[in-house]
Amino acid sequence: xxxxxxxxxxxxxxxxxxxxxxxGHDVIGYDIISEAMAKHRAAGGRTAETAxxxxxxxxxxxxxxxxxxxxxxxxLGPQGLIAALGEHRALFIDSSTIDxxxxxxxxxxxxxxxxxxxxxxxxxxVGGATAGTxxxxxxxxxxxxxxxxxxxxxxxxxxxxxxxxxxxxxAKICNNMILGxxxxxxxxxxxxxxxxxxxxxxxxxxxxKSSGQCWSLTSYCPVPGPVPSAPSNRDYEAGFTAALMLKxxxxxxxxxxxxDAPTPLGAHAAMLYQRLAESGLxxxxxxxxxxxxxxxxxxxxxxEQA
Numbered sequence: 001x002x003x004x005x006x007x008x009x010x011x012x013x014x015x016x017x018x019x020x021x022x023x024g025h026d027v028i029g030y031d032i033i034s035e036a037m038a039k040h041r042a043a044g045g046r047t048a049e050t051a052x053x054x055x056x057x058x059x060x061x062x063x064x065x066x067x068x069x070x071x072x073x074x075x076l077g078p079q080g081l082i083a084a085l086g087e088h089r090a091l092f093i094d095s096s097t098i099d100x101x102x103x104x105x106x107x108x109x110x111x112x113x114x115x116x117x118x119x120x121x122x123x124x125x126v127g128g129a130t131a132g133t134x135x136x137x138x139x140x141x142x143x144x145x146x147x148x149x150x151x152x153x154x155x156x157x158x159x160x161x162x163x164x165x166x167x168x169x170x171a172k173i174c175n176n177m178i179l180g181x182x183x184x185x186x187x188x189x190x191x192x193x194x195x196x197x198x199x200x201x202x203x204x205x206x207x208x209k210s211s212g213q214c215w216s217l218t219s220y221c222p223v224p225g226p227v228p229s230a231p232s233n234r235d236y237e238a239g240f241t242a243a244l245m246l247k248x249x250x251x252x253x254x255x256x257x258x259x260d261a262p263t264p265l266g267a268h269a270a271m272l273y274q275r276l277a278e279s280g281l282x283x284x285x286x287x288x289x290x291x292x293x294x295x296x297x298x299x300x301x302x303x304e305q306a
Contacts (some may be wrong), residue, residue: 005058007051009036013064015129018043023154028054052084062093067101070203075106082113092117099251100284101167106163116144121172125239133157139168176248177266184269185218190223222290231285238285244287246273
């Protein structure tokens, strides 16, 4: 049994913490929302009045927060966990999806203070968090990774050491840029098929067995019917919201700008998801791009052809 502080008991954090409890760990939770802490207690966990109070009892501290600014606020500065822990040494695991620069800055501060830290964002959404089948992309030292593996194994089925500090975040944003672009491509193909009079199930039958095959098509098809488990069959009830896809695409473009990497498709995908979110669909599943595109005209979305 490991004493674990879990900071951030939201849609992802709560089921992740619940799986740690099921694995026999002592999990002390903290969230700024009282209802989230009540859910953690109902699952058998303990709660603390502050993040620092939770952390001071723990050998491992896991955070799952919305943005880089939240992660900086939690760990850095005179009120942050690094200062609050003093001589108490812990392993920090940040599973938030944030920018690479913040991940590396916080990791450097933790190391300077004598702590080990990993950036360990996840893939798999709420379903994967609940089932304990998340994929962890883990950046940090080999020693810290080996120390963290038994804890991460209680929450995920695939755990990949991606390299040094920040590479977990790099893997996450690169992967989700692929996902965002590929989902839009699949949605566009079905919109075009509709316009051309090609039945959706026929396109699926062909593309799912041909060179157009991809996860966005065969596991998460954005049109109702072909993949019964896909959100498209539940009015696009979110597994992974369009707002979160937009966040990750923005992170990819921030990283691309900072590293001078040409990512024109990623940039265009970010623009399209921005417009989709502005249309009122931000909290729907990101595959709702099919519904949104179906209601658009070609003008304004596609560059004029010569």
